[in-house]
Amino acid sequence: MFLPLLFTIFLLSSSSSAHASALDFCVADPSLPDGPAGYSCKKPAKVTVDDFVYHGLGIPGNTSNLIKAAVTVAFAPTFPGVNGLGISIARLDLAVDGVVPLHTHPGGSEILYVLEGTICAGFISSSANTVYFKTLYKGDVMVFPQGLLHFQFNSGKTLAVAIVSFSSPTPGLQITDFALFANNLPSEIVEKVTFLDDAQVKKLKGVLGGTG
Amino acid sequence: MFLPLLFTIFLLSSSSSAHASALDFCVADPSLPDGPAGYSCKKPAKVTVDDFVYHGLGIPGNTSNLIKAAVTVAFAPTFPGVNGLGISIARLDLAVDGVVPLHTHPGGSEILYVLEGTICAGFISSSANTVYFKTLYKGDVMVFPQGLLHFQFNSGKTLAVAIVSFSSPTPGLQITDFALFANNLPSEIVEKVTFLDDAQVKKLKGVLGGTG
Amino acid sequence: MFLPLLFTIFLLSSSSSAHASALDFCVADPSLPDGPAGYSCKKPAKVTVDDFVYHGLGIPGNTSNLIKAAVTVAFAPTFPGVNGLGISIARLDLAVDGVVPLHTHPGGSEILYVLEGTICAGFISSSANTVYFKTLYKGDVMVFPQGLLHFQFNSGKTLAVAIVSFSSPTPGLQITDFALFANNLPSEIVEKVTFLDDAQVKKLKGVLGGTG
Amino acid sequence: MFLPLLFTIFLLSSSSSAHASALDFCVADPSLPDGPAGYSCKKPAKVTVDDFVYHGLGIPGNTSNLIKAAVTVAFAPTFPGVNGLGISIARLDLAVDGVVPLHTHPGGSEILYVLEGTICAGFISSSANTVYFKTLYKGDVMVFPQGLLHFQFNSGKTLAVAIVSFSSPTPGLQITDFALFANNLPSEIVEKVTFLDDAQVKKLKGVLGGTG
Amino acid sequence: MFLPLLFTIFLLSSSSSAHASALDFCVADPSLPDGPAGYSCKKPAKVTVDDFVYHGLGIPGNTSNLIKAAVTVAFAPTFPGVNGLGISIARLDLAVDGVVPLHTHPGGSEILYVLEGTICAGFISSSANTVYFKTLYKGDVMVFPQGLLHFQFNSGKTLAVAIVSFSSPTPGLQITDFALFANNLPSEIVEKVTFLDDAQVKKLKGVLGGTG
Amino acid sequence: MFLPLLFTIFLLSSSSSAHASALDFCVADPSLPDGPAGYSCKKPAKVTVDDFVYHGLGIPGNTSNLIKAAVTVAFAPTFPGVNGLGISIARLDLAVDGVVPLHTHPGGSEILYVLEGTICAGFISSSANTVYFKTLYKGDVMVFPQGLLHFQFNSGKTLAVAIVSFSSPTPGLQITDFALFANNLPSEIVEKVTFLDDAQVKKLKGVLGGTG
Known part of the structure; x- marks a missing residue:
């Protein structure tokens, strides 16, 4: 069978494509310098599927604290596969009376999906200081536009859990308090x-x- | 009490700021023309919190079909609040033996969180055609870089459900088959x-x- | 003289270039729909130099208010020429004891130039809540990174004035209070x-x- | 055969995806308002393959003019399919002694491929005014970074032709003279x-x- | 003559501009780390015109392979001058019966110019799976929107050659097969x-x- | 008092956020490699408020030169805090008869505020070569769209001074002459x-x- 050989020839003639497409992704290597667009890339040969998988969000965060809440994040570089991809994720646990205090994400918009319980969430626009808030139930989604002040708190009588995604691998989190x-x-x-x-x-x- | 009056004066002197910040968000109005950056914006005065909330993802999709799978999406303009924000979300239901066939999202990267069950997911890089795939369990996260072929299928013996987010309000979905x-x-x-x-x-x- | 004629021929043969370069700029026409990238463009034939010139910033703002401060902005669409250009400008007047309270600009970074007086200005990073603040004198410049909480107040004994520019035609202004x-x-x-x-x-x- | 029916069910359950992916492309409709990101999109149902195909570049431009050159462009909106895609193309004809005078493209970088003849091309950096110029022969490629002054002229004894592409659907063309x-x-x-x-x-x- | 001296003074007073404009371009230095925005920049003092010129595309690719086709690419870092510029180029040779199989470019849109012969080219939208395909002749241009499946094959009886440009210095190439x-x-x-x-x-x- | 302890627990559980938000800003470290998006970032622990403050613009530039003008710039990396932020600033001194000759900024738009004196400023569009120019007085603002040829000269009988900001930390400056x-x-x-x-x-x- 001579076909594989011929394909090899084709592949060699376009070999520079392989180099170019090293930028399919850019897994963060935090030991190298970072720049305005994110972390430097790990050498492709050292990248494994585990760079693109994160296990920490299945575990409830510890809400034994003043705010009765925990935010567990999977941002670059802790989750190196998201570097340069414009996305990241986190888990939010809100015990009864738990609250994520007023905050912004300077670097991105947020989308929240309620896994369990009841969450009151809202944001405030900079135009006329209009407030948009709503009680969300299991399966509801709410989006929070980039840079605007927002909050979430448990408005039910049981634990509430949410998955939140961001339009940046490093959205930041600035809690006003x-x-x-x-x-x-x-x-x-x-x-x-x-x-x-x-x-x-x-x-x-x-x-x-x-x-x- | 004279303070409110004085603040009003301050507010008036910066009144053009209020106009400017009309672009805090741009809720899609699909009745107007759309452009390369997304849909035209609904007038701010007509925007309500319900533009930023989506209820459809709490309901299991109908998997009584050939692929035993359902993808229920909350993209612009169906979910108008995400327009222009660089993020969107969807729900994936995989019955036993269900599969989301090989596909790409031309417009964005994807991040997947397993809500229930066991999912085998993977993507293929364009460099050297390397395959990155992994069996994911409840609480696991996997990221799929923009534009690359990827797939998900139920590799367990029970229903599997995932929440997937995208780095675009309109990521598109191109199933190769x-x-x-x-x-x-x-x-x-x-x-x-x-x-x-x-x-x-x-x-x-x-x-x-x-x-x- | 036959040269102009020949040039005309050249110009006609590249006439579609003229249409294309309609996007040299996009002067805001707020009567048309706006989108995520900004306002729709005024027809080029109706654009005049006055669309690119703003006269309001030479006039001191009225600081007879609670905060003894005034922010006078030249953002799109009030200053239609900046639409789509990634820049805008404002004037800040701070009477003695005047303050621009804690705020963010959701849509852009800010650079401040002190025209007169003494201003104490600072911002707070979201990482470890580090505060960066400094007393600025006439001629000093300070930059405030996008989306971070910051403030300015008059720390001298005379009127203070600053010119501030933003990396967006519509940076927004969200005063926490x-x-x-x-x-x-x-x-x-x-x-x-x-x-x-x-x-x-x-x-x-x-x-x-x-x-x- | 019942399979098509089942697929239809799948397709319906993901029907909002179809709406979302309307933004696979945004064929220019110049009769609608344009914005900073480009022209408004033609309704997808009216789009045909001819919106993505341009026939004019196979025809030599008329070089019977002072500069003995012609630039024939396929930019948006003349070539509506490129709107929003970050690319466009043009043909350059240089008769003997023909020249494209010193110019810039305010909106994009350029890449040139010599189809026929010999072209001397160069650009000038803004740093230290360094000149980079070279004589190019059939099959050679040269890239001109965005916004920098550059030129091309026929340095051979026969007609020269080049294909030039740009990193913008509307790069503009500003000839200094x-x-x-x-x-x-x-x-x-x-x-x-x-x-x-x-x-x-x-x-x-x-x-x-x-x-x- | 004293003028040069005076200009030198002017130049010195604005000397930091020279440093700043080091970013006129960023010629790839693949020996340094790369990041999400591309390769690190070669020191400007070591940059020569040859970094911006590529000679390989004038040579027909070897089509003695199964697909009777060759794609010869000039992407970063093989063509270091395009790094960071949003553009790259390639040559496509299609022997009789040659085909570039179904593929995507995850990182950019493509524009194709037929140099010789007859090519049937098409792409498939993700919305409703609509196919847009056309037979192209010498001088015809077709654009393929970012991330969508597309193909090209020789539909004539002679060799076909095309020049293709991309809206990215590293568009990638993912052939489905x-x-x-x-x-x-x-x-x-x-x-x-x-x-x-x-x-x-x-x-x-x-x-x-x-x-x- | 046990509350601080509980907050500490909360902070630890979200500790990866702190790493992620290292990208609140990216102060230039010119000793490290630079890339298409700008300079590498200084380690956050070494950043001080002085990285965000620039003192040089309060001092009149030396206009004892042929053009009777001085441009004093605060661009990256001389002003390291602006790296990655999409903004920078400069001071323009124009003695009587002083002129900033015809020039472009390849990397950004410019906004000018007249501090003192009278300045005639203008730009030329690439579409139809239309000229937009105006005499500006103290307090007037003019914006110059990215990449277009423009100029400023003293049109009064006294020194003129302006502050100019740019939509890039490294806008470049290419004086045509x-x-x-x-x-x-x-x-x-x-x-x-x-x-x-x-x-x-x-x-x-x-x-x-x-x-x-």
């Missing part, structure tokens, strides 16, 4: 830029471990 | 460009309703 | 997602005109 | 911004039909 | 995801060198 | 591609230090 109260931004500046009372600011700095 | 056998592309062309035997092509055209 | 307190988001939800005390929330709702 | 001398930009401004002598400017305005 | 039959994807999986008969799969695996 | 006359591009090629007279070309090469 943590940004204000969990660092060393001086209280007087916090008060100046939020109009919050001094007592309120100091109380929350105390809770969240902030100083200044 | 449907592209080849479910239309009027003449059999002789199909055979020429696939090296399939005439009998094989005619058999599958018969199954899939193709002519020519 | 307005998002929380200037709308009808119920107080109990505000409290749940911010951990603020009820009295604090009601006080600020009162100031900013919020209800619920 | 035409920008300076083929319009009503006052001579004194032309001289001020180019340092050209008054006689030189007036001579070229005469040749190219400029006024002022 | 090679993806299915030229690797170690187990036959039972191939059959499951394609509905092809076992004999057909084994026959083509034999021809294309696949195992399993 | 420098591209033609300040390098070793042979005079005969300059003349061929511009139609300028030999004497004119040699005069300007003399002024600008060109050879050949």
Whole structure:
């Protein structure tokens, strides 16, 4: 049978294509420099299917904390296969009374699918500060546009779980309270830029471990 | 109390900001022309929270068909809130022996989360035709890079369900078999460009309703 | 002289180029539908130089308000020439003790140039909530990365003025306080997602005109 | 045979996919508004294969003009199928002594393939004004990075022909001489911004039909 | 003459511009790490005009193979000057009865120009599986939208040659038959995801060198 | 007080988020390789607020040169904080009779704000070579679309100063005269591609230090 040989010839004559298509994907290698578009790529020869598979999201997060919530993320570089692909995923566990406080994702939009329980979720537009919020039940989906303040909390009487995806491998997560109260931004500046009372600011700095 | 008045003045002096930020989101209005970046935007005043919420994915798809599978999608414009946001979502139901045949999404990458059951999923790189496939269990995640051929099938003994998200509001879905056998592309062309035997092509055209 | 005639022939033979290059720019026509990439384009024949020129930023904004500040913006569509160009501009006036409260621009990065006075400006990263802030003097520049919480306030004893540019014709402006307190988001939800005390929330709702 | 029926059920259950994938392509409909991302899309039902095929480039352009050259372009919307696809094409005919004068394409990079003859082509970087130029023969390829000044002229003794492609459906074409001398930009401004002598400017305005 | 000196002063005062515009282009240096946006850049001082010129496409490809076709590509990094520029090029030789089998380019759209002979070319949309195909003659152009299955074959009685350009420096090339039959994807999986008969799969695996 | 501890638990459970959001910004580290999307990122731990602040634009540029103008730029990597952010800034000083000669920015659009004096500014479209120019006074803004030829000159009787921002951290600056006359591009090629007279070309090469 001479056909395989002939195909080999064809393949050789287009061999530079093989090099070019090294960019089918770019599995993150965090040991190399990163740039504005993401992490450098692992050498294709070292890539395995396990770079594209993530196991951590089947396990409930630990909600034994103040907010009774856990966000378990599969972003680059922890999940190296998503690097450069414009997508990532996370799991959200909300115990009864659990809440994901007001936050933004600076780098991407979010889509949420309710796996279990009842979640009240909403976002606020920057135009006229309109609020869009809704109680979501198992199987419901809600989308949160890029960069806008949003929140989710358990509005039912049982555990709530959701799967959330993002339009970026590194969407970021900026929780407003943590940004204000969990660092060393001086209280007087916090008060100046939020109009919050001094007592309120100091109380929350105390809770969240902030100083200044 | 005079403060609200003063804020109103502030708001008026920055009133063009409100117009500008009309582009926080662009809920699809399919009655208007669409363009390369997506659908035209619904007037902000007519947007409601229901534009950002989708209810259809909680319902199992009907798998009483040849492939014993159903893909239920929430893409723009059916789910108008995702228009322009770089994300969308779908539900995959795979009965025992169900399969999502070999396919691509021309417009985006995919991330899959297994809700129930056992799924064997894989993709093929264009470089050297390397295959990456894996058996996935409840809670596992797999990512499929943009434009590459991939597949999913139930490799367990119970119903399997997955939630899949895409890095585009309109990722498209091109099932190779449907592209080849479910239309009027003449059999002789199909055979020429696939090296399939005439009998094989005619058999599958018969199954899939193709002519020519 | 026969040369002009010959050039005319050349121009005719490449006449479709003229149509194509209609997309040199896309001056916003807000009377037509907008889409995810911006406003529809005004017909080139109706475009004049005044579409690319904006006069409003030479005039000090009115800072006789609670925050003693004014932001005067030249975004699309108020400044139609920037539509589609990835840039826009605004003027910031800060009276003594004036402040631009904590805010984000969901759609772009910002660069600030101090025209007069002394401004303390800062932003907070989403990674580890690190704060980057600095006192800026006349002629200093500071850049604020896309989507991150930031603020500016007058830290001197005279009026401060800045020119700020954005990497988007419609960057948006989401002031955290307005998002929380200037709308009808119920107080109990505000409290749940911010951990603020009820009295604090009601006080600020009162100031900013919020209800619920 | 019951299989086609079952497939139909499958197809119906995923019917919103069909809507979504309307954005496989966006054939230009210039009768509708255009936007920053390109022309509005023709309704898919009216699209035919002829929207994706262009016949005009097989015909030599008329080089009986001053520059002894012709550029025949297939850009959107003249070639409606390329709208939104990031690519377009043109044909370049250079009679003996023919020249495509110094120019830029504001919207894209260019790649040139020599079909016949000998062409001297070059571009100038903005960094240090380095010139990169080379004599190209039949079968040679040269790439011109986006936005940089470049030129091509026949450096042989026979007709030269090239096919050029662009990384945009509407790359634009700005010939420096035409920008300076083929319009009503006052001579004194032309001289001020180019340092050209008054006689030189007036001579070229005469040749190219400029006024002022 | 003192003018050159004065210009030098001007140039020095804007010297950081020179550094900045190092990004006029980014010639690939494959010895450095690559990332999602492409290869790292060669130091500008080492760049020569030959990085932007490619000589290989003037030579007919070897069509003495099963498919009687050859695709000779000039993609990054083989053609380092196209890195980062959104464009690349290839040559297609089709002997009589030659065929480029059904394939996609995951990373870009394609535009084809017929240099010689007669080519039947087509693509299949993901929406409703509509086929768009046409016989193309010398000088005809056809565009193939990103990510869609397409094919080309010689439909004349003489050699056919085409030049094809892509909207990416690394468009990739995924030939469906090679993806299915030229690797170690187990036959039972191939059959499951394609509905092809076992004999057909084994026959083509034999021809294309696949195992399993 | 046990709350901080509980929050710490929450923070640990989402610790991969912290890694992911390393891409909030990408401060340029020019000692590492650069790529098509910009410079590699400095390690976040080494980033300080001074990476985001630039002091050089408060100082008037030296206009004691032929063009009586100075452009002082804050582009990446000189201003490392803008890397990857889609924005940069510069200062323009125009003494009486000063001029920024005809030029383009290959990589971005520009927006200009007049700080002092009177500036005549304009750009030329590639479609029909239409000129858009206007005299601008203190406080006026003008936008120049990407890649189009434009100019600015002092049209008043006092010093003029402007702040200009760009939609790219590395917009580039290609002054047409420098591209033609300040390098070793042979005079005969300059003349061929511009139609300028030999004497004119040699005069300007003399002024600008060109050879050949």
